[in-house]
Amino acid sequence: MKLSKYIFQYCTLLTITLGSCQNKNQVAKDEIAQVQTSKGLLPIVTPGSSSNALPSNYLTTKQQQIEKFYNKTWSKNSMNGGFLVAKEGHVLFEKYQGVASKEKKTEITSETPIHIASVSKVFTATAILKLVDGGKLQLENKVTDFFPSFPYAKITVRTLLNHRSGLKNYAYFTNRKEVWDSHKTLTNQDVLNILTKYKIPLEFATDTRFSYSNTNYALLALIIEKVTGFTYPEAMSKIIFEPLGMKNTYVFKMKEDINSATPSYRASNQRFAFDFLDGIYGDKNIYSTPRDLLKLDLARRSGHFLNPNLEAQVYKGYSNEHKGTKNYGLGIRMIEWENGESFYFHNGWWHGNTSAYITLGKEKVTIIALSNKFTHTTYMVRNLAALFGNYPFKLEDLGE
Numbered sequence: 001m002k003l004s005k006y007i008f009q010y011c012t013l014l015t016i017t018l019g020s021c022q023n024k025n026q027v028a029k030d031e032i033a034q035v036q037t038s039k040g041l042l043p044i045v046t047p048g049s050s051s052n053a054l055p056s057n058y059l060t061t062k063q064q065q066i067e068k069f070y071n072k073t074w075s076k077n078s079m080n081g082g083f084l085v086a087k088e089g090h091v092l093f094e095k096y097q098g099v100a101s102k103e104k105k106t107e108i109t110s111e112t113p114i115h116i117a118s119v120s121k122v123f124t125a126t127a128i129l130k131l132v133d134g135g136k137l138q139l140e141n142k143v144t145d146f147f148p149s150f151p152y153a154k155i156t157v158r159t160l161l162n163h164r165s166g167l168k169n170y171a172y173f174t175n176r177k178e179v180w181d182s183h184k185t186l187t188n189q190d191v192l193n194i195l196t197k198y199k200i201p202l203e204f205a206t207d208t209r210f211s212y213s214n215t216n217y218a219l220l221a222l223i224i225e226k227v228t229g230f231t232y233p234e235a236m237s238k239i240i241f242e243p244l245g246m247k248n249t250y251v252f253k254m255k256e257d258i259n260s261a262t263p264s265y266r267a268s269n270q271r272f273a274f275d276f277l278d279g280i281y282g283d284k285n286i287y288s289t290p291r292d293l294l295k296l297d298l299a300r301r302s303g304h305f306l307n308p309n310l311e312a313q314v315y316k317g318y319s320n321e322h323k324g325t326k327n328y329g330l331g332i333r334m335i336e337w338e339n340g341e342s343f344y345f346h347n348g349w350w351h352g353n354t355s356a357y358i359t360l361g362k363e364k365v366t367i368i369a370l371s372n373k374f375t376h377t378t379y380m381v382r383n384l385a386a387l388f389g390n391y392p393f394k395l396e397d398l399g400e
Contacts, residue, residue: 044294045090054090065387066093073380074369080265081108081371084290085384088364089298094290098373100262102271111248113287114262114370116355117348120286121217125161125331126300127224127239129314132157133307136227139330143219146226147192151199154206157223160216161330162318166202167215171277173200185254185279188218188232210319210328214283221282232281244299246292252285254278261287264352265373272351284350290368297359297366315344315361332359341390347379354378363388 045053066085070093074083080098084091100106108114131137139158143150152167159165170191174180179194194200195215203211221232228235233251241249252261254274264272278285299305306314317327317334327334335343348355352374358367358381365388369381385391 044086044291044298054087059090059092062087062092062387066384069384070095073377077375077377079371079375079377080373081114081369081378082110082112082290083370083381084294084366084368086294086366087388089294091294098371100372102265102269103263108372110289110291112262113248113250113289114355114372115252115264115284115350115353116286116288116293116357116370117284117350117353118214119288119293119346119348119355119357120282120284121331122346122357123236123240123286123296124217124220124224124282125314126296126306127236128157128161128220129306129310129330130239131224131227133310137223139313143223146223147196149196150192151196152202152206156207157220158330159207160220160223162328163210163212163216164207164318165213165216166204166206166208166211167195167213167219168200168203169213170194170215170218170280173198174277180276182276184276186276187279188222188282191215191218191280192222209321212328214280217283218280219282224282236286240296244292244295244305246288246295249286249288249292251281252278252287262372264350266352267374269373284348288370290370293357293368293370294366297357297368301359301361301364315342337392339390339392341392343382343385343391345382356381358382358385360385360388365389 062085070083074095074097078098082094082096084094086092094110096108096110096112098108100108100112128137132139137157139156139161141157142153143155143157143160144153152165155165155167170186174186174191174194175182179198180186180190224235225232230238233253236251240246250257258274266272300311300314303311314330314332315334316329317336318329319327325335325337327336329344331346332344333346337343343358344361345356345358347357352372354371354375356367356369356378360366365385367381367384369378371378383393386393
């Protein structure tokens, strides 16, 4: 029975990446190689490489502009973390500075995984879309299709992805003593059980408006587990990390990683302690590096890793009840200006960790910043978008 279960799980994950599993007992070696090499995806070209498709004058100008910004923001503020800007897979600028662990006296390098907080939602959404593309679920599936006792009949996979479910953030109802003992680590299954048992009232009727809630992505992680038969950490590794060669990316597991994970710090340099919410994944708890995040961005924009029709749904705003520039797609934030430009990004903040992931599809530019010491400076990297396109960020904010 265990062998049969493993074969089913493996075929499920292979189907997601390749489209089918013709033989339940054997998988062709060339198919495995195709998954691992991510055929059709742009490679990362680091500075100084002999492979350089960008004009030298363009590279020089952009590198000087970005370095000027870096020196006036990150270096000036003694940042802890990693910083990367790339165009078409070519790294224009990349820097790492600061302390990974004060206690172990280690420095941050290009291979230091840092908690990316809510940028983890980009990964979870990507895995869900891969499952949709593989025919394992549909965006219009209801949560009750996977968990029949779930008490909110109208909530779908799509309304979890775009934060239109109406579910309250689990942090705001599990802090009540009668609901949860905060001396015990909360899990994703606990969140589902609490919602089922207590029928926590929705903030609003499902799909009537937007409200950002980590509960949505905690449930999406459970759906990934239900559909694949793997744990969320295993599924993410098989669907995303391994195929894209993300060697320094993993899902934090409290028991296994509590002593080895890169710690985070307050602005005062005091270390953050783990708490009862640190066992939840899907909405957070992925540790990664700027280079690995670049691999994900190149894959998502390649037209090969994600079905183009699904990709188009990712970058569509779903909340238009009120006129405004801010919106949310499927696991991505966006700003939609009246000049027709759209800006796609996701920020993160958990304990002392702050993160910024910016993807400029039209310009094929990726901007990434991660810090394990609390600061708002991380989010300033969005201003660099003005160097590449018609984005209404103030150029003086770039230090020019």
